[in-house]
Amino acid sequence: MNWTMTPAISSDAFAPLAGESSTPLYRQLYDRVRASIAAGDLAPGDRVPSARALAKELGVARGTIELAYELLASEGYLLARGQAGTVIHPALQPAAAPDSRPVAPPGERAAPAPDTLWRPAQLLPFQMGVPAMDAFPRKIWARLGARYLRGMQTADLDYPPPHGLPALRSAIASYLQVARGIDCGAHQVFVTTGYRASLQLVALALMQPGDRAWVEDPGYPPTRQLLRESGLLPVPVPVDDCGLAVERGIALAPDARLAVVTPAHQSPLSMSLSLPRRHALLEWATARNAWVVEDDYDGEFRYAGRPLPALASLDRHGRVLYAGSFSKVLFPGIRLAYLVVPQAQVAAFERVGRIFFAAATPAITQAIVAEFMAEGHFSRHIQRMRKLYAERRMATIAALERGLQGRLRTEPQPGGMHLVLRLPGERSDQPLAEKLLASGMAVQAMSCWWASQRTESALLLSFTNCTTATQAERLGILIRQSL
Ligand SMILES: Cc1ncc(COP(=O)(O)O)c(C=O)c1O
DSSP, X not given: OOOOSSOOOOOGGGSOOOTTSSSOHHHHHHHHHHHHHHHTSXXXXXXXXXXXXXXXXHTSOHHXXXXXXXXXXXXXXXXEOGGGOEEEOTTOBOOSSSSSOOOBOIIIIISOOOOTTOOOSSOXXXXXXXXXXGGSOHXXXXXXXXXXXXXXXXXXXXXXXXXXXXXXXXHHHHHHHHHHOOOOOGGGEEEESSHHHHHHHHHHHHOOTTOEEEEEESOOHHHHHHHHHTTOEEEEEEEETTEEOHHHHHXXXXXXXXXXXXXXXXXXXXXXXXHHHXXXXXXXXXXXXXXXXXXXXXXXXXXXXXXXXXXXXXOSSSOEEEEEESTTTTOGGGOOEEEEOOGGGHHHHHHHHHHHTOOOSOHHHHHHHHHHHHTTHHHHHHHHHHHHHHHHHHHHHHHHHHHHTTSSOBOOOSBOSEEEEEOSSXXXXXXXXXXXXXXXXXXXXXXXXXXXXXXXXXXXXXOTTOOOHHHHHHHHHHHHHHO
């Protein structure tokens, strides 16, 4: 093949496609490019033909080539460099083992996303992902803890039950029925040590290595990291004002086996997944026998009207696995979460849950939470926090905008625990976030949350621990002075 029109490489990857095959043309090209990269036939930095030239050469629609390129770029295999053309991503590292496993896209391993698990030694203003630590009812907690310790029997020294304390599983099922509209029994609730453990349980129980999984882009980086470490292939799917663009997911990877979504408040943009999108997602999952993980990490915190019912409440065909966590509604150090699985999957989860010992949170913690819920403290605490966060949110926005003096505006969503402050220019957020951290303010750069090459520059800042207007005003001033 002679690519005289462009200085791009010649490779079997770009040989004519099989029009009679049941595999869509874009998918054939996508598979071939990946296989050629894995075989070393295409090397990092090699230029690929332009979509226009390749479409002409192969006699297919340009959109077919663009779709394949877009998918490859979104997974980090290709890098679009504007006028300079598109190349095999220079940071791509070939897979170490000479097997058929896909090579690692650079965004995931070669150049890992900034460590979203990193925490400063002490809680800093605007730190993401933490509830109001000053407002936790520690006295009640201490009383329940002391009562448990006084009443402890020898049997309580044993391993806790493998799927969670029965009292806790029942309390969670009752709570979800009322608060999130989910109709489930206690036997469908599997206690875990956190969201990641819940996701790992899903991968162990329902997935096969190499299965594709839609993830939101931008999205919570640990989700895609964990899926990849579990042998799955995350496919970043764009989000827009209505949440996950389901039709884009279907175009990019119709055969995916899993979609991980944050329907209540998209992480990190905080918009809700619209009702038509919820239906489209469930329809796709039902038609394809795929699974949907609903990551409902902060669904309770909505400031206009009541919290939206969970996606799981609409699921009539048993496709949704609902992942809840106590990190935001109580405190993250508790390491306690749960997964609600469809009735037909209970046996599969009981099997892997026993092997994996997913409910490894100490029995004392599980017992205290069960009592905390049964005595009504949990619902009261959430109501109090909803009110407190609504106040802190408004106060933070007002003070921040005073400091910014109209240079930038926040775009508050009706729910969530943080604000998004968009900045001009791509990736300008990372140096600014580092500078702010040096001033003791733990804001995050949103560009770190993107899996694809597309990035928008924004700062993410939590208001849950913002207790004085001075902090937010100072932050606004520092940002303004850096623009
Ligand atoms: C998007 C998202 N999902 C889930 C969680 C809960 O994770 P964990 O249960 O490990 O604390 C968080 C916490 O920050 C989160 O931001």
